[in-house]
Amino acid sequence: MDTLTRMRAFINVVEAEGFSAAARRIGKSKALLSKYVRELEDELGALLLNRTTRQFSLTETGHVYYQRAMEIVREIDHLSETVRESSGDIRGRIKLSAPRTFADVPIGQSLVDFAAAHPDIVLDIHLDDRFVDLVEESFDLAIRITKLEDSSLIARRLAPFRLPLCAAPTLIEKYGRPKHPRDLQHLPCIVDTNNRFRHQWHFREADGSPILVPVSGPIEVNSPLAVRTAAVAGLGFAIQPDFIAAPEVKAGRLVPLLDEYLTDGAGIFAVFPHRRYMPAKVRALVDFLARWLKENCSEDDRL
Template structure:
């Protein structure tokens, strides 16, 4: 039995939170999975798992080994997938999750162009403003516009974007144009609660990250609704530039506080940890990188 197979068994036991569940997932007997993990511990000369009748947990050294083993196997899987993908057709069903606001505004266009390029793909695109569980809900890929904290996911940045604070000329005339971020405290703001810090808007002031607590007449988990509220004069809106780019060019909205904008953020393609990129997923990620690179708003 090779070390990689033992390593895979160990990782599956940890991910499945038990030997029985791991055995079912791998299509092996519980006794065999237990044997492989025991052999791995004997080979290393350490105990990786604490075992009870109901559950297993990682020892301190097991936590270190698990993290490193996951990364090693990911590199092995990615290498194998890269070689195999060059000999496979881009075809099959592809299930993708993305924010509704992004899809309605620009991602739909990208996906249509992708399907034109790869006619053997059947795309199931789910647009909703929530973080889906990729593994539990069976998604191949998710497009996310946020800071990523979940270490169980692999991410590739497909584009960068800037956020902008903006309002109608009428709102700016009525309340006055904010000159520094703190001026927003006394002005009505429309809050998109999809943002990680919601009512606390972050800015860069003299190289330091400064958070400003804002409030206003509307809090909504939709960039589309926040944009519409901004266009209707309900207050200042913070949103990705690509979402209001044309509104600003037409003069319907005006950007403010531009010198204090945060550094560019990322649009990421994410997929479950250790799942190698199939030919169809790799093709979509590569396509999105090229597509966004050609857009002036990203």
């Protein structure tokens, strides 16, 4: 058995955090994966994994080997993809990170449609509201709904969106309409803890100067959909992506406020780590998402 096969087996076991999970993921037996990893350790003369019936972890040597092995396997895969790309053949696995919100709202259909259009590509989708480390965790691509500020990454803006301030009519009737963003520091607000600024909401004056407003309220939650539900219930003023708020605004259950003070620059981005080469399969996904969002998200879907 060649070293590359053993190396891939080791990487699969590390990424799945165990032999059983890796076996289920790639359709190999647990015994076979264990054999490959054991042979790799014998070949190297070093222990890569600490494993008992209850615990699984990388040794220090295993951690170093994993990082370097990932680079080697990635380069080999990219070389193969370069050849396939020249023949128009797009296939393989794409490890994708996306926020749960992306999958939970209608725009998540874009990933399903891509998978249907490209049966030779496996979309390995990890839904997580945190910002994953693309290099450390070996992701090919991440979808981020944000104002992008990390200059260490390569990004393509797939679609714009706004972050409107909204409130239920009953809440406005109770507290009145805020006339300036700073009024919010004295009013109940719903905090989305996915927002990196959380309790410091960002607005801007007409001259472009920034306004930072400290906010607090009865609910803090890491879900824009839960924020919307709480806002509709009249529990507080809320900031949320326009494609989340739009249905409730159109139904009259939420009212946009202080539009003239909103910041711009937010968008749905495809983000990739710095690499010399972008695989054809990743480029195909990014192009598909940009086209899908343009065709399926009209201005009526935003505020």
